[in-house]
Amino acid sequence: MIEVRNITKIFDGKAAVKDISMQFPEGQANLIIGRSGSGKTVLLKCILGLYEPDSGEILYDGRSFTRMKSAERKTIRREMGMVFQGGALFDSLTVEQNVRFPLDMFTTKTSAEKANRVDFCLEHVDIRGANKLFPSEISGGMQKRVAIARAIALNPKYLFCDEPNSGLDPETATLIDDLILMLTKEFKMTTIINTHDMNSVIQIGESVLFIHQGEKCWQGNRGNILHSENKILEDFIFANKLYAQMRREKTGMI
Amino acid sequence: MDWLFHVGRYFWMLGKTFSRPEKFKMFVRQLFHEIEGLGVNSVGIVVIISLFIGGILTIQLAYNLMNPLLPVYLIGLGTRDTLILEFSSTILALILAGKIGSNITSEIGSMKVTEQIDTLEVMGVNSISYLILPKIVAVVFIFPFLVILSIFFGLLGGLIVGPFTGVVSLTDYIDGIRYLFVPYYVTFTLIKSVFFGFLVASVPAYYGYFVQGGALEVGKASTKAVVNTNILILLFDLVLTRLLLTA
Ligand SMILES: Nc1ncnc2c1ncn2[C@@H]1O[C@H](COP(=O)(O)OP(=O)(O)OP(=O)(O)O)[C@@H](O)[C@H]1O
Ligand SMILES: [Mg+2]
Numbered sequence: 244m245i246e247v248r249n250i251t252k253i254f255d256g257k258a259a260v261k262d263i264s265m266q267f268p269e270g271q272a273n274l275i276i277g278r279s280g281s282g283k284t285v286l287l288k289c290i291l292g293l294y295e296p297d298s299g300e301i302l303y304d305g306r307s308f309t310r311m312k313s314a315e316r317k318t319i320r321r322e323m324g325m326v327f328q329g330g331a332l333f334d335s336l337t338v339e340q341n342v343r344f345p346l347d348m349f350t351t352k353t354s355a356e357k358a359n360r361v362d363f364c365l366e367h368v369d370i371r372g373a374n375k376l377f378p379s380e381i382s383g384g385m386q387k388r389v390a391i392a393r394a395i396a397l398n399p400k401y402l403f404c405d406e407p408n409s410g411l412d413p414e415t416a417t418l419i420d421d422l423i424l425m426l427t428k429e430f431k432m433t434t435i436i437n438t439h440d441m442n443s444v445i446q447i448g449e450s451v452l453f454i455h456q457g458e459k460c461w462q463g464n465r466g467n468i469l470h471s472e473n474k475i476l477e478d479f480i481f482a483n484k485l486y487a488q489m490r491r492e493k494t495g496m497i
Numbered sequence: 498m499d500w501l502f503h504v505g506r507y508f509w510m511l512g513k514t515f516s517r518p519e520k521f522k523m524f525v526r527q528l529f530h531e532i533e534g535l536g537v538n539s540v541g542i543v544v545i546i547s548l549f550i551g552g553i554l555t556i557q558l559a560y561n562l563m564n565p566l567l568p569v570y571l572i573g574l575g576t577r578d579t580l581i582l583e584f585s586s587t588i589l590a591l592i593l594a595g596k597i598g599s600n601i602t603s604e605i606g607s608m609k610v611t612e613q614i615d616t617l618e619v620m621g622v623n624s625i626s627y628l629i630l631p632k633i634v635a636v637v638f639i640f641p642f643l644v645i646l647s648i649f650f651g652l653l654g655g656l657i658v659g660p661f662t663g664v665v666s667l668t669d670y671i672d673g674i675r676y677l678f679v680p681y682y683v684t685f686t687l688i689k690s691v692f693f694g695f696l697v698a699s700v701p702a703y704y705g706y707f708v709q710g711g712a713l714e715v716g717k718a719s720t721k722a723v724v725n726t727n728i729l730i731l732l733f734d735l736v737l738t739r740l741l742l743t744a
Contacts, residue, residue: 320620320621325615325619331611331616333608333616334607348519349520349621
């Protein structure tokens with residue numbers, strides 16, 4: 244479980260993330276949602292330690308990440324996997340080398356063992372026959388999946404995804420969501436996903452944190468999000484008419 | 498005071514660069530990759546430019562030294578010393594700052610804006626050391642070789658162009674390039690090349706690593722990197738020449 248306590252991050256005198264507290268339990272998909280520019284990426288980067296929060300504390304299974312020295316943090320970093328918004332595959336390395344990179348860097352496995360692990364990870368994300376291709380030679384959806392394979396290469400306890408299905412067609416986006424959920428359950432990871440896609444929320448949102456202008460605005464899950472009375476959240480959700488209609492049908496409201 | 502910030506951050510970066518590599522095997526792999534990508538791939542342009550400049554220098558010196566009172570061996574001697582003292586280290590460094598430097602800035606810069614560097618950091622890799630150290634070591638290592646290569650092909654250029662255009666005979670040219678040879682000049686130019694190599698790798702790496710924004714900013718950073726590397730090369734040239742060439 245990851246716990247965030249009163250995190251604030253200020254850029255140029257303006258708070259991008261303001262006093263957010265939240266618990267992200269393991270084995271389920273924890274979503275952070277909000278409009279573009281609401282501070283999702285900043286919050287995630289604070290949790291990852293890429294930004295130092297100005298105040299607050301972050302706990303990884305009770306271990307205070309905030310108070311650790313960089314050497315101690317390295318041990319926790321070995322337990323993290325991250326999928327960035329654009330995939331962020333190393334473009335000078337092939338698909339296979341990308342997935343093998345963390346193994347090369349941090350393990351003393353033999354090349355046969357590494358090859359096995361690479362195959363295992365690529366199979367899990369359903370990539371076959373692309374081992375020798377470079378990132379520029381595969382589609383955006385495949386890049387995301389390879390990025391997921393790389394993220395799980397070291398068998399992480401914590402998985403982070405920043406808008407894993409942005410820029411993908413709805414069908415591929417659904418596949419990626421399902422894949423992340425499936426891996427989360429299978430490997431009992433603590434998973435945090437940033438998204439502004441309501442489809443993902445409805446599909447996999449077992450826990451949902453809604454942030455607005457850097458502040459925690461609502462917390463719940465896919466079961467109760469359509470019934471929330473929160474005005475700002477409603478504006479966010481029902482920007483899409485389809486969901487407005489879904490709510491009308493379900494509740495007979497409005 | 499803006500430049501003070503950059504100087505400070507540049508040295509901070511160098512401090513991070515020269516820390517023990519995460520995994521030595523990975524460092525060696527990257528090093529060979531960079532020696533090939535930055536060094537071996539520059540051999541072509543060095544050979545071509547040196548051949549031309551050597552030839553052109555010979556013609557110009559022959560033209561300037563047309564006075565019958567001046568010995569003809571001065572043509573070869575002049576070509577040789579100009580190549581060794583200035584062209585093959587300084588001018589070559591300026592040219593390579595354009596080729597190697599912009600390559601380094603755009604590679605590191607695009608890794609930065611596509612979050613590849615963040616990916617390394619999340620994994621717990623010291624991204625500065627992992628990306629920049631092999632580049633600096635590779636370029637510093639390869640530069641002296643490129644300088645020697647440039648001197649050789651510059652002299653060859655004069656040797657071909659001089660007799661071919663008839664401005665100097667083959668024997669006069671060869672006599673000239675052997676006359677009053679000062680081995681220290683070669684040492685001097687090699688010392689300079691080590692400094693220039695360091696600048697050509699580290700300054701563009703700095704501009705790439707700290708780029709913010711997107712592809713447009715990466716392009717702008719490349720331009721800035723090349724201009725500033727050039728200025729620093731000339732500054733170092735001035736200082737080193739004053740320090741090392743005083744009798
Ligand atoms: N490095 C930074 N320096 C200064 N301001 C920043 C920085 N990073 C983010 N911000 C600001 O913080 C705010 C939140 O940005 P953030 O990237 O977290 O939004 P987001 O919710 O991830 O949006 P999107 O859905 O578009 O990715 C924005 O106003 C942004 O301008
Ligand atoms: Mg974002």
